Amino acid sequence: MKNKIGVYVCMCGSNISDYVDVEKVKAEAEKIDGVHVAKTTMFACAGSTQQEIEDDIKELKLDAIVIASCSPKLHLDTFRNVAQRAGLNPYNYVQVNIREQGSWAHSDNPPLATEKAINLVKGGIERVKHSKELIPIKIPSINAVAVVGAGISGMRAALELAEMGTTVHLIEREHFVGGRTSQWNVLFTTNETGQEVVTRLYHQINSHPKITLYTGTEIIGKKGSVGEFNLTLKIKPRFIKPDCKHDIKNLEKAIEVCPIEVDDDFNFNITKRKAIYKNYDSEFPEIPAIDCEACNKCGECVKICDDIDLNQKPEEVNISVGAIQLSTGFNPYEPAKGEFGYDEIDNVITLQQFKRLIELNGGELKYNNKEIKNIAYIYCVGSRQVDGPNKYCSRYCCTSAIHTSILVKEKYSEINNFHFNRGIRTYGKQEKLYHEASEAGDIFLQSFEEAPPQVERIGNETIVKINDILTNNEELEVSVDLVVLITGMVPREYEGIVNTLKVPVGRDKFFNEIHPKLRPVETVIDGVLISGACQAPLNITESVKSSLAAASKANSLVSSGEIELEPTMAIVHNDRCTWCDKCTEACPYNAIFKIKHDSKEVAEVSKSLCKGCGMCLPVCPENAIDLIGYTDIEMESMIEALIN
Amino acid sequence: MSKSEEYDVLVIGAGISGEEAALNLANQGYKILIVEKDLSVGGKMIHLSKVFPTLDCSACITTPKVSETARHPNITIYTYSEVSNIDKKSKYDFRALLTKHPRYVIEEACTGCQLCEEACPVTVQDQYQYDLVGRKAVYVPFSIANPRVAAIDIENCSLCGACEKVCPADCIDFTQEEEEIQIKVKSVVIATGFKLFDPTLIPRYGFGVFKNVVTAMQMERQLVPTRPYNNVLRPKDGKVPDNIAYVLCAGSRDETVGNPICSQVCCMYSIKQAQLLMGALPMADVTIYYLHIRSFGKGFNEFYQQSKDMGVTFIKGKIGKIEEIEEGNLKLRYEDIESGVVKEANHDMVVLSTGILANDGISSMFKDKLELDPFNYVMQKDILANPAQANIGGVYVAGTASGPMDIPDSILSAGAASAEIAGYLKEGEDHEK
Secondary structure, eight states: OOOOEEEEEEOTTTTTTTTSOHHHHHHHHHTSTTEEEEEEESOTTSHHHHHHHHHHHHHHTOSEEEEEESOHHHHHHHHHHHHHHTTSOTTSEEEEEOIIIIITTTTTOHHHHHHHHHHHHHHHHHHHHTOOOOOOEEEEOOSEEEEEOOSHHHHHHHHHHHHTTOEEEEEOSSSSSOGGGGGOOBOTTTOOBHHHHHHHHHHHHHTOTTEEEEOSEEEEEEEEETTEEEEEEEEOOOSBOTTSOOOHHHHHHHHHHOOOEEEOGGGTTSSEEESEEOSSTTOSSSSOEEOTTTOOOOOHHHHHOTTBOTTOOOEEEEEEESEEEEOOOEEEOOOOTTGGGTTTSTTEEEHHHHHHHHHHOOSSOEETTEEOOEEEEEEEETSSOSSSSOOSOOSSHHHHHHHHHHHHHHHOTTOEEEEEESSOOOOGGGHHHHHHHHHTTOEEEEOOTTSOOEEEEETTEEEEEEEEGGGTTEEEEEEESEEEEEEOEEEOOOHHHHHHHOOOBOTTSSBOOSBTTTBTTBOSSTTEEEOGGGTSOOOHHHHHHHHHHHHHHHHHHHTTSEEEEOOOOEEEOTTTOOOOSHHHHHOTTOOEEEEEETTEEEEEEOTTTOOOOOTHHHHOTTOOEEETTSOHHHHHHHHHHHHO | OOEEEEOSEEEEOOSHHHHHHHHHHHHTTOOEEEEOSSSSSSTTGGGOSEETTTTEEHHHHHHHHHHHHHHOTTEEEEOSEEEEEEEEEETTEEEEEEEEOOOSBOTTTOOOOOHHHHHOOOEEEOGGGTTSSEEESEEOSOTTOSSOOOEEOTTTOOOOOHHHHHOTTOOBOTTOOOEEEEEEESEEEEOOOEEEOOGGGSGGGOBTTBTTEEEHHHHHHHHSTTOSSSSOOOTTTOOOOSEEEEEEEETSSBGGGTBOSOOSSHHHHHHHHHHHHHHHSTTOEEEEEESOOOOOSTTHHHHHHHHHHHTOEEEEEEEEEEEEOGGGOEEEEEEETTTTEEEEEEESEEEEEEOEEEOSSSGGGBSSOOOBOTTSSBOOTBTTTBTTBOSSTTEEEOGGGGSOOOHHHHHHHHHHHHHHHHHHHHHHHHHHO
């Protein structure tokens, strides 16, 4: 038992001391057996206080410390490091949370907040008395990362990881790379096209010896954990022979003769494509693919081109990586039937469709064979919803819509743009686009969330009505030739990923990071990182920044060849275990196995798989499982102190 | 012959972006030099109260980063220092001159006991409390400064020697001089942050004339744990305000003051302060006068909605003029956009949500021409694919040196810079082999 304990009660500036009488907490702590020194401090986490605690540990030969401050989520590692530097085992330290569980929660009742803090500190002291010296587990790590999604984020992350010396498996579900970026033409701010950016990155990826690209591929199985994930990949057949001469002319002819036409989702269904297809000429990989769901295997293409092999079967491949970076991107929000006339009035389309339309259109701007002169843009469709589930702002759409309206006006000078918005959010330098559009004569009309504009078909005319708060809330009507719904971002369908990798999603359904400032690209699943628009709506630059930040984290995780894990894990007392199997059912990580021990069957916990969640403990009828770091004696003495 | 030192990467600026970039690279084994012109590391973030949208205590998030940076075996920090003459001799070979200004206090010996402050007879405005209160001519910059040691503000010092007499560590040293160090590095990160717009440039808002018109940073200081008055008070008479107005876009989106762009953070920090004020002063009314609310980031729009639910009033209107009326109260004349009428409203305290601007003097540190964008931020040459790259090969930019952005975006931007640099340095190492 520890009997030279140091107790430090933090004021957190005044976050704690405004409501909790820290001097009283200190005085009570001092009275407890085994407490050698107790102090209050302005900021326990400040460099100078850390030094003071270190000095105390060394000079007073403390054998354990308790710090009563904020949530261990913030500073557990900070103070473990203090202990470590002073030569004390970091696990002879208990953090007591008297801020989130004390001062902040009970700001209305300081005396009781103080009393609660005293009890929490007493509990912490009793717990630390029984603490053991523990050593983190070290497991080997494979210097390889699986990057999921070959859009701009994934491609960029793959390249940087490879350049830092890490092997990369770049896994793309579609047959072609480039993701959403390849669907956009001229980009803000460089005037490069999306396809040019993708081409540039593809050539670098293709020539990099450390990157393997898998297209038409999904992760269908995962075993193991950080340091060594064993992934099973399923590769859809492309139906083109891998080692043939790839006669592009013949393949183009094969596309011509294909009798099957389906909606072209690359163009957001405003055009058709064949079952054998390429989305655009300079797309990568260069060879076309056959959409196995659309193809009826009529064989017309095979007659023309012997590079095609309709007998290809899906393949499964196993790879091992140290970490996984998810860059699975976004889908545009799909409006409901009738939402601002979508799918009911024939000249209502989405921003994404409109962007494809302008790119594909030659001379005149036409939709459904009708010339377009007046365009209404309706903002915040599927974002900032009053009734719907999407409460968030999709961030990129205001800028994207205005940028598109500028491009369309540059291309067709006769166009009139009407922006029906809910407050333009061209944040930062993007403001200059808003200014540019206003200068060019675009009309901006605004409503609040409660009274969105209405789209109606009256006779042959499509009318957009709004109570415009920029003109004294007057009702204005505009007759337009095209309505463009500025649809926001929703995450791509990811059930497979969520089920296989157990990545947490937030209320907005995007993947969730641990903390937006402290650990912005990490998830609670060790070794699984997130980046780009699968985490939150982001524009291209922002996506690339987050993907590079995640690549940097992934590299520092796996490149040293060794990963340190918490020693907190379950252990089985063989003498008590009767192998009833209840613990294996309770374990969410499949970390418990049956072994033979002294001629009886008992449970054993895998060190690399156990996360120390404790789910197995309460189900064990023999009380044969203990959690290292949270043993029964530690927890019981803590509870005892709390309730007395 | 002056001293010379060699590192892998020079990081200019020790705010959150500089620290993040330095830590990432140091953890990968690179030797980093951080040069900070201020007396302490921590940048602007260390002075903030709680930060949006999670309302984490800002000091609690910065201090661990600060102390991790300060203790890291691969990181060397020079505070109160500047770099100049950054000269690219060849790829992976930058030379620069580091100038360490004298603190007139022996850094290694000072214990931060602050006895010198008590003895010092000179009081001046405290820049770290944004002039809300005073400080002495010898002073520890602020309570969570790192290094937490004193410095003498020699311009205001009367050279009376009182501090020298009381210092128990004998660390006051008036003979200190500027020190110059020759630096050699392979790569440079510009993480010089931003400066705040000076609201006296908009005289019709009355800042500096009417005492109860304050900047958002002054309000921020009144809301932090280490706040000067331990309560929110009006500067003019020390009264607790009960009807506070926020004026958004003060110095942003305004061609007339030379800053046409949006500062990207003011809407959110104002909404955050409004929420904190409702906690600190439950009876107070808070009104935010805005042009557009730009709550665009993850969780931001939800945070904005929450402030409306808490009772913050939002008025879409441009403030024409602020006048002082009786008892130091203020009359705001504004165009109420919704009704199209010019209206007036009285408040007892006005907060100007001042925008952020590019810092000066960045390109003059470089011998080669460092390109800036039209708003004087560091130009990102390949913003779509390599967002951290500046126009000089081997020079990278992190955080608000490249444009206005909030803390989460700055951290990601620093992460991107460190990844790009690690790739760049690795290429050099492979080349050497």
